[in-house]
Amino acid sequence: xxxxxxxxxxxLLPDVDYCSFRFVNQFVNTISVTRNIVExxxxxxxxxxxxxxxxxxxxxxxxxxxxxxDGIKSAINEAIEWSKFTKNKTTFLPDYKRIKQVxxxxxxxxxxxxxxxxxxxxxxxxRNLNKILxxxxxxxxxxxxxxxxxxxxxxIDTNDSHFRQRISFLLPQVVVSxxxxxxxxxxxxxxxxxxxxxxxxxxxxxxLNQKAAELSEESIxxxxxxxxxxxxxxxxxxxxxxxxxxxxxxxxxxxxxRILGDERNYAGSSFVTLDMFGEYQYGSKCLNVTFNPxxxxxxxxxxxxxxxxxxxxxxxxKDGLLVxxxxxxxxxxxxxxxxxxxxxxxxxxxxxIDRMGNINIEPGNYSEKDMISSIDDGILLETNxxxxxxxxxxxxxxxxxxxxxxxxxELKGIVKNPSYRGVTENFWHNLTMIGNKDSQKILGTSNCxxxxxxxxxxxxxxxxxxxFDNIEVFGGL
Amino acid sequence: xxxxxxxxxxxxxxxxxxxxxxxINFDAEVSNFVRLNHSKIRQAGNVKxxxxxxxxxxxxxxxxxxxxxxxxxxxxTEILMxxxxxxRREMPELSTDPYLLYSKKKQSSFTSNCNSKINNQExxxxxxxxxxxxELVGIYSSGNIYRGFANSxxxxxxxxSTSFNFDWSLYNNNDKAIKQNYAGTExxxxxxxxxxxxxxxxxxxxxxxxxKLKPGLQRVYLSPSALNEIIDMMSWGGFSYKANKIGSxxxxxMTKGDKQLNEVVTITEDLSSGIAPxxxxxxxxxxxxxxxxxxxxxxxxxxxPRSALEYSVDHNAAEYYxxxxxxxxxxxxxxxxxxxxxxxxxxxxxxxxxxxFSDKNNARVTGLTRFGCFEVKDGEFIxxxxxMRFDETIYNILGDNLFGLTNNQDMLMDCSTYEGRSSYSSTxxxxxxxxxxxxx
Numbered sequence: 001x002x003x004x005x006x007x008x009x010x011x012l013l014p015d016v017d018y019c020s021f022r023f024v025n026q027f028v029n030t031i032s033v034t035r036n037i038v039e040x041x042x043x044x045x046x047x048x049x050x051x052x053x054x055x056x057x058x059x060x061x062x063x064x065x066x067x068x069x070d071g072i073k074s075a076i077n078e079a080i081e082w083s084k085f086t087k088n089k090t091t092f093l094p095d096y097k098r099i100k101q102v103x104x105x106x107x108x109x110x111x112x113x114x115x116x117x118x119x120x121x122x123x124x125x126x127r128n129l130n131k132i133l134x135x136x137x138x139x140x141x142x143x144x145x146x147x148x149x150x151x152x153x154x155x156i157d158t159n160d161s162h163f164r165q166r167i168s169f170l171l172p173q174v175v176v177s178x179x180x181x182x183x184x185x186x187x188x189x190x191x192x193x194x195x196x197x198x199x200x201x202x203x204x205x206x207x208l209n210q211k212a213a214e215l216s217e218e219s220i221x222x223x224x225x226x227x228x229x230x231x232x233x234x235x236x237x238x239x240x241x242x243x244x245x246x247x248x249x250x251x252x253x254x255x256x257x258r259i260l261g262d263e264r265n266y267a268g269s270s271f272v273t274l275d276m277f278g279e280y281q282y283g284s285k286c287l288n289v290t291f292n293p294x295x296x297x298x299x300x301x302x303x304x305x306x307x308x309x310x311x312x313x314x315x316x317x318k319d320g321l322l323v324x325x326x327x328x329x330x331x332x333x334x335x336x337x338x339x340x341x342x343x344x345x346x347x348x349x350x351x352x353i354d355r356m357g358n359i360n361i362e363p364g365n366y367s368e369k370d371m372i373s374s375i376d377d378g379i380l381l382e383t384n385x386x387x388x389x390x391x392x393x394x395x396x397x398x399x400x401x402x403x404x405x406x407x408x409x410e411l412k413g414i415v416k417n418p419s420y421r422g423v424t425e426n427f428w429h430n431l432t433m434i435g436n437k438d439s440q441k442i443l444g445t446s447n448c449x450x451x452x453x454x455x456x457x458x459x460x461x462x463x464x465x466x467x468f469d470n471i472e473v474f475g476g477l
Numbered sequence: 478x479x480x481x482x483x484x485x486x487x488x489x490x491x492x493x494x495x496x497x498x499x500x501i502n503f504d505a506e507v508s509n510f511v512r513l514n515h516s517k518i519r520q521a522g523n524v525k526x527x528x529x530x531x532x533x534x535x536x537x538x539x540x541x542x543x544x545x546x547x548x549x550x551x552x553x554t555e556i557l558m559x560x561x562x563x564x565r566r567e568m569p570e571l572s573t574d575p576y577l578l579y580s581k582k583k584q585s586s587f588t589s590n591c592n593s594k595i596n597n598q599e600x601x602x603x604x605x606x607x608x609x610x611x612e613l614v615g616i617y618s619s620g621n622i623y624r625g626f627a628n629s630x631x632x633x634x635x636x637x638s639t640s641f642n643f644d645w646s647l648y649n650n651n652d653k654a655i656k657q658n659y660a661g662t663e664x665x666x667x668x669x670x671x672x673x674x675x676x677x678x679x680x681x682x683x684x685x686x687x688x689k690l691k692p693g694l695q696r697v698y699l700s701p702s703a704l705n706e707i708i709d710m711m712s713w714g715g716f717s718y719k720a721n722k723i724g725s726x727x728x729x730x731m732t733k734g735d736k737q738l739n740e741v742v743t744i745t746e747d748l749s750s751g752i753a754p755x756x757x758x759x760x761x762x763x764x765x766x767x768x769x770x771x772x773x774x775x776x777x778x779x780x781x782p783r784s785a786l787e788y789s790v791d792h793n794a795a796e797y798y799x800x801x802x803x804x805x806x807x808x809x810x811x812x813x814x815x816x817x818x819x820x821x822x823x824x825x826x827x828x829x830x831x832x833x834f835s836d837k838n839n840a841r842v843t844g845l846t847r848f849g850c851f852e853v854k855d856g857e858f859i860x861x862x863x864x865m866r867f868d869e870t871i872y873n874i875l876g877d878n879l880f881g882l883t884n885n886q887d888m889l890m891d892c893s894t895y896e897g898r899s900s901y902s903s904t905x906x907x908x909x910x911x912x913x914x915x916x917x
Binding site for chain 1: 508510512513514515517518519520521522523524525526527530532539540541542543544545546547548549552560563567570571572574575576577598601605614615616618644645646648652654656723724725729730733735787830831832833834835836837838839841843844845847864866868870893894895916917
């Protein structure tokens with residue numbers, strides 16, 4: 001967005017108590033090769049503005065994809081009209097005098113930019129992965145894709161705030177299914193977990209070719225494997241399942257707008273109540289969870305949230321004790337609790353709400369070998385493929401693509417359809433060992449749904465392997 | 478908006494070379510969203526968005542570019558021309574697409590339901606006044622949605638509608654709730670009050686002491702809304718021709734003839750209500766009805782043009798993901814006014830939540846009870862139950878353990894708004910199911 005345009009639109013900031021303009025431009029390019037066939041390549045580009053107004057006891061927003069001066073004026077008028085109507089009718093009116101001025105920027109580091117690599121080279125890369133995936137005749141489905149998304153935000157307001165951010169992320173995905181008799185088993189890379197703020201060069205560091213070969217072989221083995229046994233046992237959870245466990249049973253219940261009831265008609269509320277912060281032992285003493293927007297290359301790393309709050313790393317759970325919610329500046333005002341920079345919107349056409357950013361489990365002291373050798377009878381679970389949790393984020397059930405039985409400190413055979421269930425309030429107290437930095441993975445999911453109107457958000461999770469005692473594990477039919 | 482799309486599509490199509498094909502899809506809305514909590518307004522605003530996608534086809538290759546537009550013809554034409562040039566430049570990078578199939582037959586159409594006037598502020602003032610003593614949380618959405626199609630064969634399709642969708646929950650002091658919805662094209666205040674009053678009445682039963690269920694088998698009534706959640710899971714690849722071929726469908730054993738549902742179950746993709754547009758993104762016109770499951774047996778899948786070429790079958794103009802957009806289940810014989818009498822002893826489930834597969838091969842689904850779930854004894858409501866997790870196969874729920882379906886259907890308008898306001902709907906009866914497995 002050019003300076004002369006910005007100078008022009010600054011003149012449009014209306015004479016109200018508070019007004020912000022949030023311009024967002026999104027670019028998405030998706031390339032997929034499925035069963036050796038290149039699917040239609042798609043490119044999308046999106047521009048728009050969100051005008052937010054607080055004025056004379058009312059609030060309102062107007063948003064539009066019309067970025068002509070007339071279009072912006074029209075969005076301002078819509079916001080003003082809604083702020084007039086909502087006067088004295090709001091659940092909470094933010095104190096605009098407490099909104100701080102911010103100025104700065106943030107840009108994702110991409111060593112090799114997505115646009116520097118030709119579409120043909122990307123297609124060739126995916127075609128080669130397809131060849132590797134279709135290793136045997138029993139492979140019934142296979143595919144690989146690359147999705148690149150770039151989000152540029154420009155924020156200005158009546159406090160003379162002015163910041164720009166350019167966040168771009170890459171999501172490589174691989175899927176392979178094998179059939180044995182009428183049993184189909186699937187292994188994936190990336191489905192829910194491997195989105196990161198990286199350049200195209202990142203693909204050189206993860207050796208997807210080798211991963212594809214391993215996944216193809218594992219899907220064949222899984223299709224012939226026995227079902228996971230039904231029993232309570234020690235459960236070692238790999239990072240690509242831990243991120244869902246962390247997301248659903250720590251991330252969501254700590255969102256302050258849920259605790260305040262905003263989400264009760266849709267995403268749900270929380271078993272956590274306002275009086276529990278600083279008092280409630282969420283899990284065992286080895287559990288440390290942070291809101292960390294500063295970790296380079298993680299999906300939700302940024303300097304400012306969409307309400308203009310400056311971002312910093314903060315503990316949510318310290319030594320197992322619940323210390324801080326995931327609530328933005330406005331939720332902080334509503335409750336008097338400490339806030340973090342988590343007021344985020346999926347695009348220019350949605351207002352910011354409390355969202356996870358990067359929610360991470362801090363690493364412990366144990367190697368993967370230490371943890372496996374400590375288990376007499378247990379299971380290692382890898383790669384989430386199903387998740388479900390109640391509206392207060394307590395009773396959960398997760399399924400994984402692959403289970404590996406552990407007996408007498410050693411990995412034994414693999415089992416299919418492993419699932420486990422539990423209750424959040426008890427589960428984290430069963431956490432006995434946390435892996436060290438070697439087992440920690442920087443992961444993230446680009447499709448967290450919440451809010452009315454609905455919003456899909458990208459959130460990061462970094463976690464090591466974690467070991468839990470006495471978990472109810474079970475298999476398929 | 479129609480005039481805008483006509484003008485801009487003409488300008489683009491005018492630029493198309495003789496050896497090129499152009500397909501244009503248009504999707505726009507002007508919406509108002511008002512979010513409520515504690516019976517007051519939490520957020521309120523307006524969204525105006527216009528999306529247009531250009532699919533350029535040349536020598537068996539296709540490339541698609543989607544853009545947000547302003548609605549200003551001159552500005553947007555310039556953007557679209559740049560995009561067209563970009564697609565042409567990139568074309569040599571692509572391979573020919575063996576599954577590329579688009580309609581060459583000119584089948585233009587026009588449907589409009591934009592005649593009603595919705596006065597948002599008047600409606601909301603009425604709502605706020607009527608619920609001021611209630612604990613209400615929810616979302617009110619309204620406005621116009623527009624879908625358009627044009628191609629270089631001269632086809633032009635247009636679908637527009639004005640509607641509102643108010644989706645809310647009423648809470649009591651024990652944190653128990655009833656979920657309700659009122660959607661339509663003309664706001665009728667007395668109709669809204671009637672729905673809300675029914676909700677308040679049900680809420681009074683939730684004031685009774687919570688009954689803590691233990692895991693085990695239960696006879697349950699699934700309301701149309703609860704059954705819709707089960708059907709949503711079936712629709713997650715279950716009716717897709719491709720998913721059934723590659724084995725990722727939860728119903729693949731049914732298509733192979735190894736499993737079946739109860740003979741009272743007939744499921745149809747039914748577009749006759751006209752809520753969703755009947756034209757496909759590649760220009761085909763969709764059939765009004767496709768019977769997916771007939772008397773418990775798998776009848777046919779939704780088949781996209783791409784699948785048709787991949788598997789050498791005829792398509793039925795299903796979209797790429799081959800999921801239903803307007804599903805209908807034939808009603809049964811249980812009188813709608815005697816549900817609790819027929820249920821006798823069991824659990825009345827108004828709403829299910831957060832479903833997912835626990836064993837997809839076997840169509841096994843897990844999820845939770847949520848709003849308005851009661852224990853019924855001897856045909857009478859006793860009190861609310863605690864949140865329970867279930868884990869059960871679709872073959873049991875709609876097969877061996879299905880006691881029956883109710884004789885009335887509810888039309889449920891999808892209130893989801895992820896990229897824009899949805900035009901999906903479903904028309905379903907309720908169901909009484911035996912031995913429904915609660916696990917946690």
